[in-house]
Amino acid sequence: MSKGLATILMTVITVIFCMCTVLLPPIGDPNSAPNQHVTPYYIEHAKEDTGSPNIVTATLADYRGFDTLWETSVMFVSGLTACLILLNNTEVGDKILNKGKKGGKKREE
């Protein structure tokens, strides 16, 4: 029951997203909204604003440094979460997390 409901819901959402793609501007259109807002400023002023000859690095690390900070945090949290899910077993988790200590915490009965 709930699986069928989830399937129908995912199908509807997928169809809506696919239908919305025809509303997007064509790739490389110079008159589209993303290419009119800050992109020309970044391309023109990246060298004298940041001193970096690489526009990608200038945008990623200097103009959008705050964005990259949380991107790194997402990487850290995702790795931590993957470990917690994969080690969702008491004995293995104890064995890994107490590897440094001698005779890590055994299961008491």
Add this chain to the structure above:
Amino acid sequence: MKNNSKKTNSMKRPFGGIVLDSSFRIIIPFTLVYGIYILTHGEYSPGGGFQAGALVAVGIVLVRLIQGADKDSFNVTGPLAIVCAGVGTFIYAATGWLTMIGGGKFLDYTYLPVPMHHWGELHALGILMIEVGVTVCVMMTIIDIMDAIIERLDDDTEEEVVCDE
């Protein structure tokens, strides 16, 4: 050493033959040096922290797969990897706090409290610092996930968990 060698399916067991044992000694230093090059040269060329972290992690993962997970060389396991991933993120944030100490906004590298005369050098230093943080975080995250997968696989293929005495 002895108790791990009798399990046949364990990924902790070294699988390198003589070809891998000989060739990885040549491949691994070049991989690590290339990773550091991509990190430090990322301001001028394509590259940066994420790619450098993946390359350095590949070096360590290859060593662990070929030589076995119990060797001491190049072995970053368990809590140390998780802590180092957090330290990488902290390096990034600490760069932002340094610029705030210097009197600027968050991650405004012109205000880094370092005695340099040209603002371009300060920006280059700031970009290098945050990319070191990103590199450490990505590298340790990859090693961390691989460590967890290996332990989980060993746990699923064995019936009983061998606690090292």
